[in-house]
Amino acid sequence: MAEHDFAIVGTDLLAGLLAGVLARDHGKKVMRIGRRRSPQRLWRSLPVALPLATRPASWKMVRESERETRALLGSMGIPDACGEVEAALVADRDESRAALDHLVHVAAGFGHQVRHVEGGWVLRRVAMLDRERLEQRMSEWLRAAGVTMADEGPADAAVTVLADDAAILDGLDEARRPALLIPQAMTTTQIVCPRPLPAGVLRFVDRGVTLVARPGSTVLAFAAGEADVEARLGASLPGPFPMKRLATTRYRSIATSDGAPMFGRPKGTKVFIAAGMGDCAPFFAPALGRLLAGVTDGEEKAWFAAHDASRPRERVADFAAVEGAA
Amino acid sequence: MNQPRRLAAGAAHQFGGIAIDRSKPLQFRIDGRRVAGFAGDTVLSALLAAGIDGYGTFGSAVLGLGERFAPLVQVRGGQALPMDRLLAADGMDLQTIGARRLFHQGRTLGHRIAGIAAPPWTQQGVETTLAVDVLVVGGGVAGLAAADAAACAWHSVVLAERRTWLGGDARYFGPVGDEASPESVSADLIARVHGHGAITVMTAAEVFALHGTTAHLHRIVDGAGHVVAVSAKRVVLATGSRQRLPLFGGNRLPGVTSAIAAYHMAKRHGVMPGRKTVVATQSNYGYRLAMRLHDAGVAVPRVVDTRINPQSRFVDFAKASGLHLAGGVQPLSAAAGRSGLTLQFANSGTATRTIEIEADALVVSGPFYPDLSLWMLAGGWTQWRDGGLRARGTLEHIVLAGAAVGYRSLAACVASGPAALAQAFGTRADSIEDFELGAPYETPEAPTPIAPPTGTEPAFYDWGTSLISRPDPQWKPPLTPHAQAPTLGDVAASVDLGLTAAADAGAVAEERGAPGADIVASVWNAPASAPQPQSARWLSQRFGDATEELHLVVDGKRRFMRGALVYANDRRGDPTAAIGVIIREGEPAGGVALISSVALRKADRFVVEALDGPSPARIKRD
Numbered sequence: 044m045a046e047h048d049f050a051i052v053g054t055d056l057l058a059g060l061l062a063g064v065l066a067r068d069h070g071k072k073v074m075r076i077g078r079r080r081s082p083q084r085l086w087r088s089l090p091v092a093l094p095l096a097t098r099p100a101s102w103k104m105v106r107e108s109e110r111e112t113r114a115l116l117g118s119m120g121i122p123d124a125c126g127e128v129e130a131a132l133v134a135d136r137d138e139s140r141a142a143l144d145h146l147v148h149v150a151a152g153f154g155h156q157v158r159h160v161e162g163g164w165v166l167r168r169v170a171m172l173d174r175e176r177l178e179q180r181m182s183e184w185l186r187a188a189g190v191t192m193a194d195e196g197p198a199d200a201a202v203t204v205l206a207d208d209a210a211i212l213d214g215l216d217e218a219r220r221p222a223l224l225i226p227q228a229m230t231t232t233q234i235v236c237p238r239p240l241p242a243g244v245l246r247f248v249d250r251g252v253t254l255v256a257r258p259g260s261t262v263l264a265f266a267a268g269e270a271d272v273e274a275r276l277g278a279s280l281p282g283p284f285p286m287k288r289l290a291t292t293r294y295r296s297i298a299t300s301d302g303a304p305m306f307g308r309p310k311g312t313k314v315f316i317a318a319g320m321g322d323c324a325p326f327f328a329p330a331l332g333r334l335l336a337g338v339t340d341g342e343e344k345a346w347f348a349a350h351d352a353s354r355p356r357e358r359v360a361d362f363a364a365v366e367g368a369a
Numbered sequence: 370m371n372q373p374r375r376l377a378a379g380a381a382h383q384f385g386g387i388a389i390d391r392s393k394p395l396q397f398r399i400d401g402r403r404v405a406g407f408a409g410d411t412v413l414s415a416l417l418a419a420g421i422d423g424y425g426t427f428g429s430a431v432l433g434l435g436e437r438f439a440p441l442v443q444v445r446g447g448q449a450l451p452m453d454r455l456l457a458a459d460g461m462d463l464q465t466i467g468a469r470r471l472f473h474q475g476r477t478l479g480h481r482i483a484g485i486a487a488p489p490w491t492q493q494g495v496e497t498t499l500a501v502d503v504l505v506v507g508g509g510v511a512g513l514a515a516a517d518a519a520a521c522a523w524h525s526v527v528l529a530e531r532r533t534w535l536g537g538d539a540r541y542f543g544p545v546g547d548e549a550s551p552e553s554v555s556a557d558l559i560a561r562v563h564g565h566g567a568i569t570v571m572t573a574a575e576v577f578a579l580h581g582t583t584a585h586l587h588r589i590v591d592g593a594g595h596v597v598a599v600s601a602k603r604v605v606l607a608t609g610s611r612q613r614l615p616l617f618g619g620n621r622l623p624g625v626t627s628a629i630a631a632y633h634m635a636k637r638h639g640v641m642p643g644r645k646t647v648v649a650t651q652s653n654y655g656y657r658l659a660m661r662l663h664d665a666g667v668a669v670p671r672v673v674d675t676r677i678n679p680q681s682r683f684v685d686f687a688k689a690s691g692l693h694l695a696g697g698v699q700p701l702s703a704a705a706g707r708s709g710l711t712l713q714f715a716n717s718g719t720a721t722r723t724i725e726i727e728a729d730a731l732v733v734s735g736p737f738y739p740d741l742s743l744w745m746l747a748g749g750w751t752q753w754r755d756g757g758l759r760a761r762g763t764l765e766h767i768v769l770a771g772a773a774v775g776y777r778s779l780a781a782c783v784a785s786g787p788a789a790l791a792q793a794f795g796t797r798a799d800s801i802e803d804f805e806l807g808a809p810y811e812t813p814e815a816p817t818p819i820a821p822p823t824g825t826e827p828a829f830y831d832w833g834t835s836l837i838s839r840p841d842p843q844w845k846p847p848l849t850p851h852a853q854a855p856t857l858g859d860v861a862a863s864v865d866l867g868l869t870a871a872a873d874a875g876a877v878a879e880e881r882g883a884p885g886a887d888i889v890a891s892v893w894n895a896p897a898s899a900p901q902p903q904s905a906r907w908l909s910q911r912f913g914d915a916t917e918e919l920h921l922v923v924d925g926k927r928r929f930m931r932g933a934l935v936y937a938n939d940r941r942g943d944p945t946a947a948i949g950v951i952i953r954e955g956e957p958a959g960g961v962a963l964i965s966s967v968a969l970r971k972a973d974r975f976v977v978e979a980l981d982g983p984s985p986a987r988i989k990r991d
Contacts (some may be wrong), residue, residue, distance in 0.1 A: 144932035152944035259849030277891025
């Protein structure tokens with residue numbers, strides 16, 4: 044008999060929120076394995092509820108998850124940890140522009156206000172989590188929920204959940220990783236940017252570059268892939284050039300080659316993975332909690348079933364912007 | 370001309386200044402003010418000798434001048450040069466670069482500091498390129514020994530030293546037991562290096578970029594700056610160490626200086642920190658400096674030590690010299706007083722004020738940490754070990770030597786030079802014993818003193834240009850904490866304060882300490898085709914197994930936008946209930962829709978929900 048029902052492995056927000064939800068809302072014995080990253084470290088993901096999805100069912104999940112996450116944060120005593128931001132999606136290729144046209148119509152159908160800009164679209168009032176506020180509150184909340192916490196180490200749990208990209212890359216060797224999961228070289232760079240960005244979040248889907256406005260006239264730039272990183276950044280930033288770089292980190296993330304999230308146990312493994320959710324990952328904590336606790340039903344159950352790691356993917360394949368897979 | 374901070378020519382311990390020639394006085398102007406000095410002074414040392422020790426204001430904080438923290442200067446219209454590497458010359462007419470108050474006097478240059486820009490030479494083209502076998506960066510004992518060993522092995526060598534002189538910091542620590550003195554070791558090594566024709570020595574030469582084994586350095590020769598590229602087969606980084614800044618409010622005020630800077634300023638240029646100087650230390654070497662300042666004529670009213678009842682030969686000598694010592698005490702705050710600084714000290718680890726002294730200057734001693742800036746710039750890693758950041762991993766053809774590795778004793782630093790060279794060339798090196806002779810009998814040094822917040826003045830993490838300070842609700846820095854690249858000292862202070870996990874310290878240092886070159890404008894064209902065919906993948910089975918393409922219209926004019934959702938006439942509102950989607954605009958009107966075959970059996974009237982509003986639609990029959 045394992046000591047815990049679940050071991051949630053991961054340092055990112057989803058891992059913490061999921062551990063707390065399972066313990067507090069579903070009465071599970073949970074261990075969270077993963078050291079909190081110091082606030083001085085550069086971000087490796089952007090917690091924003093903006094899926095690169097064209098399928099209505101996925102948008103419905105995200106919008107519902109966003110509503111639930113706001114409620115979750117309220118119950119954690121940090122309702123202001125979810126803010127809103129204008130997010131622009133820009134494409135260079137015709138086929139990507141087509142995907143964005145489809146995306147924004149679905150987003151508008153779920154209540155987003157959108158407007159057309161050169162090369163793409165702007166979505167207003169997109170939910171974005173305040174990572175610092177959440178991280179500050181997380182440990183205390185998890186302790187209160189009865190979650191056991193460890194920086195690292197083996198898990199004595201009935202189910203081990205690899206809840207972020209680093210955990211999957213560390214915990215599943217390539218041979219056991221589903222072929223659809225593509226490791227991606229990533230760079231996050233912080234840059235002095237005296238000119239304001241046209242939107243708080245600016246995502247160039249074909250360049251694999253996402254820019255996020257940060258305090259102090261700075262911008263965080265996420266660049267996927269290893270080829271032409273400098274050229275893609277230089278082409279995406281507003282200038283004036285040269286722009287001073289303040290910090291840089293390189294790491295690997297995981298994307299799915301078909302652009303759709305993937306959940307479940309890969310064949311031949313005993314671990315549960317949650318991958319390919321992109322920027323939306325932390326918002327999935329309430330729904331993933333229900334799935335893991337076995338209390339999901341209706342459309343949600345069907346959506347997770349369709350995205351199961353062992354199922355065919357034709358019905359869920361989506362817009363994939365995988366750059367520089369390595 | 371008044372030089373109130375100049376020590377007497379015959380001051381004890383050569384604190385009259387070994388680098389200056391008092392028989393050759395000089396005068397120059399800076400921002401219109403006349404400053405006197407002597408041949409051998411740098412512009413910075415002459416300013417400090419004249420009692421000008423303030424850089425300006427940073428928000429509401431007043432900051433002192435120092436090595437690595439001073440405005441650049443230029444002769445009108447000329448090059449921008451660093452005042453700590455520029456030798457003063459008679460008749461110079463200099464202007465400092467940066468925003469400053471027009472009318473100011475007294476001890477400050479009156480700048481309004483709003484961030485320190487990268488020096489212009491980092492963007493300058495290379496004037497000269499040298500190709501050598503070995504580049505040694507750092508002219509301390511380890512670098513000198515490495516250069517000497519390289520030349521003895523018939524290698525051509527460039528030795529680049531940032532300061533205007535060779536020898537490094539070894540002299541500060543003094544001789545131990547029967548070991549040869551740092552003075553004689555340094556002098557011997559310097560003579561050997563100068564005796565080798567194969568070694569090109571460059572002083573006042575700061576390496577600012579390192580790409581593989583090619584370094585770019587900025588060198589000042591005869592008052593002019595030059596950018597030189599040195600392409601080497603091997604690089605030895607003997608970059609030494611830096612001294613941590615104890616954390617207390619007002620720790621960067623004019624008059625507060627590091628022990629190592631105070632030592633060199635006195636020894637090289639005969640400049641004292643202040644007529645009345647308090648020394649605050651956490652190691653035994655602080656006592657050595659205090660005694661020397663005292664012997665040289667500086668009033669030292671108190672030597673405070675973080676450690677309770679420290680044991681050291683230097684402590685005994687200091688007592689015998691009549692110095693007033695206070696153990697278990699550390700700086701609590703410094704504030705500008707009526708005639709200098711008002712210094713408050715507290716029992717170590719408390720906020721209980723025990724001593725208050727008015728003085729001209731406060732010399733503070735902190736632990737030394739390896740200077741790994743170039744190591745990180747070259748792609749090297751660091752990790753937190755033994756209470757500080759140390760180098761981790763290896764770099765191809767680039768090696769570390771001396772205090773940069775973490776060696777502490779003179780003998781180990783000297784031995785590490787040839788050993789590093791051997792490592793660089795893949796040959797066998799002798800093992801190095803790093804044994805501090807006095808250590809068993811002496812109280813070890815304490816960590817960096819950290820005072821509780823006092824809320825009066827900001828407490829900065831480190832010396833230098835990063836200007837990162839302890840978070841304080843009463844002090845709003847003009848720069849966000851990430852606006853300047855942090856030093857390893859900044860990162861270490863953040864760890865000491867519990868703001869950065871020790872396990873993350875190396876990563877933070879790498880991410881922020883060596884962020885990479887500036888980003889330049891670029892044009893990027895998307896590859897002609899997508900990496901994978903995906904034009905219809907995201908529409909695959911969206912509307913069931915069978916779909917049809919149909920041209921929908923409402924009238925002869927309106928076009929339907931691509932992506933607009935198509936609903937059966939009675940099912941609008943929920944996108945999951947859409948039965949189709951417009952995949953391209955129609956000609957001359959309407960749009961071509963992909964629609965579920967199943968749904969088509971039940972509906973022949975539709976609503977197209979576009980962003981510009983809903984529209985009824987029907988199938989266009991040709």
